[in-house]
Amino acid sequence: xxxxxxxxxxxxxxxxxxxxxxxxxxxxxxxxxxxxxxxxxxxxxxxxxxxxxxxxxxxxxxxxxxxxxxxxxxxxxxxxxxxxxxxxxxxxxxxxxxxxxxxxxxxxxxxxxxxxxxxxxxxxxxxxxxxxxxxxxxxxxxxxxxxxxxxxxxxxxxxxxxxxxxxxxxxxxxxxxxxxxxxxxxxxxxxxxxxxxxxxxxxxxxxxxxxxxxxxxxxxxxxxxxxxxxxxxxxxxxxxxxxxxxxxxx
Numbered sequence: 627x628x629x630x631x632x633x634x635x636x637x638x639x640x641x642x643x644x645x646x647x648x649x650x651x652x653x654x655x656x657x658x659x660x661x662x663x664x665x666x667x668x669x670x671x672x673x674x675x676x677x678x679x680x681x682x683x684x685x686x687x688x689x690x691x692x693x694x695x696x697x698x699x700x701x702x703x704x705x706x707x708x709x710x711x712x713x714x715x716x717x718x719x720x721x722x723x724x725x726x727x728x729x730x731x732x733x734x735x736x737x738x739x740x741x742x743x744x745x746x747x748x749x750x751x752x753x754x755x756x757x758x759x760x761x762x763x764x765x766x767x768x769x770x771x772x773x774x775x776x777x778x779x780x781x782x783x784x785x786x787x788x789x790x791x792x793x794x795x796x797x798x799x800x801x802x803x804x805x806x807x808x809x810x811x812x813x814x815x816x817x818x819x820x821x822x823x824x825x826x827x828x829x830x831x832x833x834x835x836x837x838x839x840x841x842x843x844x845x846x847x848x849x850x851x852x853x854x855x856x857x858x859x860x861x862x863x864x865x866x867x868x869x870x871x872x873x874x875x876x
Contacts, residue, residue, distance in 0.1 A: 633689045635724060636668045640684050641693050642731045643710050644677060648697045650706035653838045654679070655845035660714050664727070667718045679853045702834055709734045743783065750779035750829040758825025763818065770807070770816035771825040778803040779829045796864035799830055804872025812876075823869060830865055832858040 640661040647657045654677050661684065665673035674692075676683045679700075685692030710731065717727045741749075754775025755768050763771070778799045785795035807822040816822055835858040843851030 632724075633670060633686060634691065634693075635728065636665055636670045636673070637684050637686065637689065637693045639668070639724060639728045639731065640664050640673065640675070641682065641695050642728060642735070643714065644675075644682050644684070645695050645697065646710050646731060646735050647707050648677070648679070648682070649700055650703040651701065651834055651838070652707045653845070654842045654847045654850040656707075657682075658847075660710065664714055664717065668724050677847075677850070679850045679857075703738065703740055705740070706734060706738045709738055746783070747776050747780050751776035753829050754778075754825045757828045758821050761821070761824055763821035763825060767816045767818055767821050767825075770810045771822045774803055774806045774810070774822060775826040775829060777806065778826050782830055793860055793864045796830055796861050797868045800827055800865040800868030801872050802868075803827055803830075804869040805875065808872060808876045827865055827869070830861075832861040835861070 643664055644657045644661045647660060648654075658675050658677050661675050661677075662673060665671070665675075665684075665686075670686055670688070672688060673684065673686045679697065681694065681696045683692055683694050713722065713727055713730045713734065716722045716730075717724070722730065751772040755772040758767060758771045759765065781802050782795050782799035785791045785798055789795075803826040804823060807816075807819045807826065810816040810822065811819045835854050839851045839854035839858060841851075842848075842854065845851075
């Protein structure tokens, strides 16, 4: 293998690892650190990496061409992040060659299992109802919160992933949660509308975006940190707007 093609393979491997981690919900500083370690362990110590929430660039003064990739879709799949970290450590320990690492990353990107939509909806109901109890809610509202939490998350997933309506899915989901919570109390299926709403919107809250934004800002990645913080603010505003509209309707 020629030195130039080897160097381009290093850049491609770094870019593949970074893309997987960013799309799976990792922080920018963790992505940059993993990419730099892969390049350094491959013998390309002078690699230059620039990562944002929507794209990344990787290059080296010893290489004629840099490589760029756009981050178009983002989700939460920490299994992929853990798998990339594990593969990176195996490469650092000499258990994998660079080519094997690149092939392993391709398999991680395509074949890493994710929970089915049914399990995610069920988990949303469990999170909603249990957090409602933790927040000193009443057990009489447990069943209503469980059902409404599942329905709200179902609408969020339907309009978000299948129809691609970002932020609107948060608004519609919270609107449904607010309307169902108010109706359940009026029809005497539950007691406290506030407890039901607080519990049911928990699966919609952008906790990962908020956490990653603060960690990126503290690590000096101001552009990505502010971008993710802005996204979290828009999501929170959409959720709050849906609840406000629900109260105005009733």
